[in-house]
Amino acid sequence: MTDRIAVLIDADNTSHRYAAxxxxxxxxxxxxxxxxxxxxxxxxxxxxxxxKLNQHAISPEQTMAYTVGKNSTDSALIIDAMDLLYSGNVDAFAIVSSDSDFTRLATRLRESGKTVYAVGRSNTPQALQEACDRFIRLELLDSAPEDIAVPAAPEGAASADAPALPNLQSLLTRGVNNASDDDGWVSLATFGNYLRTTYPAFDPRSYGFAKLLDLVQAQPFLTTEGSGNAVRVSVKGRTTTAPAKKVAAAKKAASKKPAAKKDPKK
Structure with a gap:
């Protein structure tokens, strides 16, 4: 069954040009x-x-700014999120904001067993990125223009600099070593799930590749075998013979063994 997602957008903190x-x-x-x-x-x-609201059937929620320099958007979004949590009508939440104030909301929703996605700019504080099951950078979305005028973020909402991307070789090598079987191989799907679990902001597009397979195959320290849904990954030099070949050889040898002779006395 497809997950039902509640998409909650902090419009004060997100450009309308990313809506679609x-x-x-x-x-x-x-x-x-x-x-x-x-x-x-x-x-x-x-x-x-x-x-954009009409075009994409997004419901506008009015949040009055009762004090100059402050807004009540955060509170309204959090209250609605908790109402939706207890209604039981959604399976996952998408918090669209670069504001670190939503970090506790993300962890609370996950504590209740809900999947949480965060969508924000690259300079979204690390705390919010790590608090979610998956963090999606707005700048990586294919058709989003590069010269977007971004709304001013509330004071303290995001750090001045984007959190640094982890070292790619270290990230991928550690991922293969931790997720692989005893033979040193791990399926591409399992590998991808492991990377996103340990580093929610992981996205091949951050490194200039459209898909994980393209990223993996471009790394000189990794090797792959198989095709389609059966692609597997290993650290180059860690395996000598592909396990699939060993299994095939074992089956072939077993098929050549003579059948056990029956005891004529029975």
Missing amino acids: DLLAELAKFGRPTVKRAYGDWRSDSLKGWAA
């Missing part, structure tokens, strides 16, 4: 059944969202 792309990306993981955007819609900075 982020929804298309989230559709890879399930069916967005709840789509809400939060902001003070009286603000001129949110005018660009008007057409």
